[in-house]
Amino acid sequence: MKNKIYLASASPRRKELLKQLNVEFEQFSLDVDESHIKQESPEECVVRLACLKAQTAVELGYKDRPVLGSDTIVVLDDKILGKPKNDIHAKSMLKSLSGRSHQVMTAIALASEKKVLSKLVITNVTFKTLSEQEIIDYIHTNEPKDKAGSYGIQGFAGRFVTHISGSYFSVVGLPLFETEQLLSHFWNKS
Numbered sequence: 001m002k003n004k005i006y007l008a009s010a011s012p013r014r015k016e017l018l019k020q021l022n023v024e025f026e027q028f029s030l031d032v033d034e035s036h037i038k039q040e041s042p043e044e045c046v047v048r049l050a051c052l053k054a055q056t057a058v059e060l061g062y063k064d065r066p067v068l069g070s071d072t073i074v075v076l077d078d079k080i081l082g083k084p085k086n087d088i089h090a091k092s093m094l095k096s097l098s099g100r101s102h103q104v105m106t107a108i109a110l111a112s113e114k115k116v117l118s119k120l121v122i123t124n125v126t127f128k129t130l131s132e133q134e135i136i137d138y139i140h141t142n143e144p145k146d147k148a149g150s151y152g153i154q155g156f157a158g159r160f161v162t163h164i165s166g167s168y169f170s171v172v173g174l175p176l177f178e179t180e181q182l183l184s185h186f187w188n189k190s
């Protein structure tokens, strides 16, 4: 069917965001190797991972509709901050983000057997200076655990943000405007 897609993602946030586009979809989770390759830039890495998620799903047999894959990373001084390994890791990431600006990069990819289209969205986010206690309290909320950069702008960390330039939805995991654009490109080209 023309307007139905698959969402290759375990993320409940991406599911909720995709609903806002009024696209019919089925979600499933995938196990892909998300490790970073040393030589690649953050931009190359996030696009590669979004494409990998979408293309792996196609290879696994999800071929009757386009597959949407997405990946989000936080980048500080050109270095990738992925998901924290533990609370100590989360603490050091939050410390490094304190009082500074960073980029949140989300790539989206649509794949079928015939083609793959992708788009990279970069958003600048500035944090206020965080006290040691604020970082500890935030880690106790458990929010950092499954999130790139150890924070969720949509949750308690929203109050850390003094400035954002770009797409709020992209920071949460799925840029709405760009996803709709990519879908329409994909369908117009098929």
Ligand SMILES: Cc1cn([C@H]2C[C@H](O)[C@@H](COP(=O)(O)OP(=O)(O)OP(=O)(O)O)O2)c(=O)[nH]c1=O
Binding pocket: 008, 009, 010, 011, 013, 014, 029, 030, 034, 070, 071, 072, 073, 074, 083, 104, 146, 147, 148, 149, 151, 152, 153, 154, 171, 172, 173
């Ligand atoms: C910076 C930031 C990230 N995140 C989330 C978005 C992504 O879900 C997650 C980054 O990990 P991803 O590997 O991009 O996504 P995921 O593992 O949650 O889901 P899947 O790979 O199956 O699609 O961090 C927020 O929810 N809020 C934020 O403010």
